[in-house]
Amino acid sequence: MKWAKAAPGVIPAWIADMDLPTAPAVVEALKRRAEGDLGYPTWLDSPGCGALAEVFAERMARRYSWSPDPGHVRTFSDINQALQVILHVATRPGDGVALHTPAYHPFLGTLEVMDRPLRPIRLVPDEGDSWRYELPDLSGCRVLLLVNPQNPTGRVFTRQELEELAEHAERHDLLVIADEIHADLTYAPNQHIPFATILPERTVTLTSATKAFNLGGIRCSVAHIGSPAVRAALAAEPPFVYGSAHVFGVDATIAAWRDSDAWLEETLALLDRNRKTIAARLPEGVGYRVPQATYLAWLDYGRPGMAEVLEREAKVLLSDGAAFGPGGENHVRLNFSTTEPVLGEILDRLQRAR
Numbered sequence: 179m180k181w182a183k184a185a186p187g188v189i190p191a192w193i194a195d196m197d198l199p200t201a202p203a204v205v206e207a208l209k210r211r212a213e214g215d216l217g218y219p220t221w222l223d224s225p226g227c228g229a230l231a232e233v234f235a236e237r238m239a240r241r242y243s244w245s246p247d248p249g250h251v252r253t254f255s256d257i258n259q260a261l262q263v264i265l266h267v268a269t270r271p272g273d274g275v276a277l278h279t280p281a282y283h284p285f286l287g288t289l290e291v292m293d294r295p296l297r298p299i300r301l302v303p304d305e306g307d308s309w310r311y312e313l314p315d316l317s318g319c320r321v322l323l324l325v326n327p328q329n330p331t332g333r334v335f336t337r338q339e340l341e342e343l344a345e346h347a348e349r350h351d352l353l354v355i356a357d358e359i360h361a362d363l364t365y366a367p368n369q370h371i372p373f374a375t376i377l378p379e380r381t382v383t384l385t386s387a388t389k390a391f392n393l394g395g396i397r398c399s400v401a402h403i404g405s406p407a408v409r410a411a412l413a414a415e416p417p418f419v420y421g422s423a424h425v426f427g428v429d430a431t432i433a434a435w436r437d438s439d440a441w442l443e444e445t446l447a448l449l450d451r452n453r454k455t456i457a458a459r460l461p462e463g464v465g466y467r468v469p470q471a472t473y474l475a476w477l478d479y480g481r482p483g484m485a486e487v488l489e490r491e492a493k494v495l496l497s498d499g500a501a502f503g504p505g506g507e508n509h510v511r512l513n514f515s516t517t518e519p520v521l522g523e524i525l526d527r528l529q530r531a532r
Contacts, residue, residue: 180513183495189524190495194329194474196392196515198448201441204391207433211425219425223417226251226400227428234385234400237435242361244372246383246402250409253423255397257359258284260384263420264401265292265321267411268353273320276352278311280476280502280509282329285357294321298504301331307467309333313342316350324373327360330476330502330511332469334368337376344377353405354381362390362442364471365450378404387434389472390442392515398427449473452514452521459525473515482507492531494524 180197184190221228231251238244254260265275271293277285279298289296297319304310309331316322322343326335335343347354356373364370374381386399403409456475457468465478476499485498488510499509514521 185489185495188489188493188495189520189527191513191516191524192495192497192511194389194472194513194515195394196445196473197517197520198392198445198515200393201391201434201438203433203437203441204393204430207429207437208426211429216425219428221428222422225253225412227253227423230398230400230423230428230432233432233435234402238372242370242372242375244375246374246404250403252401252403252412253428254399254401255421255423255427256388256399257357257384257386258288259420260399260401261285261323261355261357262288262292263412264355264382264408265294267415268405268408269294269320274316274318275321275323276314276316276319277323278325278328278333279504280330280499280506282325282357283501283503285323285325286501286503296503300505301328301333302505303465303467308470309467313346316346316352319350319352322347322352322354323357324354325357326373327358327364327370327471329360329472330474330497330499330506330509331467332472332474332476334364334370334470337371340371340373340376344373344380347377347380352380353408355384356381357384359385359389359399360472361385363446363449363473365446365453365469368470370471374402374404380405382408387431390445391434391438393430393434396427396430398423398431400431448518449515452516452518455518455521456512456514456525459522459529461529461531464528473513475512475514477510477512478508479510480508484508485510488528488531492527494527494531 180193180195231248235248274297275294276297301309361370381404383402497511499506
């Protein structure tokens with residue numbers, strides 16, 4: 179999809195897919211499945227797909243000192259479906275949803291279509307190299323939708339910030355839906371802290387191997403349902419109404435989380451170099467705060483409509499910041515998860531554009 183959308187001669191750097199080979203352990207797991215048993219899996223009636231829930235819990239304990247209950251895990255096709263299902267069973271039309279903006283644009287579309295009014299928490303540049311925010315009045319909200327690490331800014335929230343958000347969630351009786359899909363793409367010395375370690379019984383955690391391991395086509399995500407009320411609401415639904423994960427998605431995710439950390443570390447080293455290269459080679463006057471996580475650069479050109487200009491003049495396809503909601507109008511988002519020669523060509527082309 180990333181390359182198919184670009185016109186001839188245009189380098190795509192928009193959608194969050196990597197231009198990198200798949201981890202070998204994932205490839206081998208898919209080969210074994212394809213050459214072996216494609217019948218009904220043993221976990222067909224398990225909401226957490228059996229071993230996948232256990233592997234998720236083991237990974238969270240090993241990497242983030244969080245010990246989630248595997249019995250509270252459910253699988254979905256992707257994060258967007260999981261969010262929509264949770265909103266459907268836990269909220270009603272008209273319930274407000276607080277979300278840091280600019281924000282991942284499919285989430286904004288979900289809130290609009292489902293009539294869950296957005297309460298924006300504006301991220302603004304701070305005096306250093308990061309982003310700050312001030313919480314608005316959250317009265318009337320039902321949900322805090324927390325994207326951490328944040329997309330598109332690459333911000334990693336600190337423990338102090340998360341504890342402040344937890345206090346407001348308690349005060350306003352909010353369900354917290356924490357999208358933590360970019361957690362494995364956090365650069366040292368920043369540390370990802372699962373929100374469920376702070377406010378476990380109010381938190382639904384959404385994650386997947388698809389971003390860190392470049393598996394967008396696998397269609398498998400995990401939701402840990404810490405909220406007893408949400409677990410009860412999901413249990414009251416027909417068991418297959420939201421579909422089920424499939425054997426390829428489950429096997430690929432297990433192989434990524436259990437057997438592919440060496441691949442991930444090598445990939446993170448490349449991405450770390452790339453995020454710093456951007457800082458050194460951007461055209462003068464373009465604002466850029468080096469992301470603390472993700473492989474997404476949020477570039478401030480100071481005026482709207484630059485995605486179209488850069489596609490036309492620089493032959494680089496970027497995401498238009500206007501799609502990311504309040505605060506995104508003057509920005510473009512650049513995906514730097516590519517090889518160093520390709521990134522170098524992208525930056526050369528941006529230098530030549532007006």
